[in-house]
Amino acid sequence: xxxKYYFPLTKLCTHYExxxxxxxxxxxxxxxxxxxxxxxxxxxxxxxxxxEKMIRIHNELDVNMEGxxxxxxxxNKIEKLQSELxxxxxxxxSYEEL
Numbered sequence: 001x002x003x004k005y006y007f008p009l010t011k012l013c014t015h016y017e018x019x020x021x022x023x024x025x026x027x028x029x030x031x032x033x034x035x036x037x038x039x040x041x042x043x044x045x046x047x048x049x050x051x052e053k054m055i056r057i058h059n060e061l062d063v064n065m066e067g068x069x070x071x072x073x074x075x076n077k078i079e080k081l082q083s084e085l086x087x088x089x090x091x092x093x094s095y096e097e098l
Contacts, residue, residue, distance in 0.1 A: 005044055006037070006042035006043065006045065007044075008040055009040075009042065010041075016052075026054060026065065026068075029065045031054060032047060032050075053072065057072075
């Protein structure tokens with residue numbers, strides 16, 4: 001496995017000014033997946049955007065792990081509903097043009 005697309009947790013701790021325990025708690029709650037390569041723990045680059053959301057929710061809103069899980073689930077549902085609404089609007093617009 002190549003570490004080309006992974007960020008080490010130690011650097012993320014420094015960059016985001018969070019403790020390693022924060023990442024371990026997120027991992028225990030199933031909110032992130034930590035990959036260990038040669039005794040170093042990493043997070044895939046595709047997961048960084050979601051990780052940043054979790055850090056902001058935790059730091060700015062002082063939300064615990066359970067709350068972060070709830071907020072992320074609600075945000076995902078909102079995004080899905082918005083997408084479905086946009087599809088429905090497009091279909092309605094195409095029917096109105098007839």
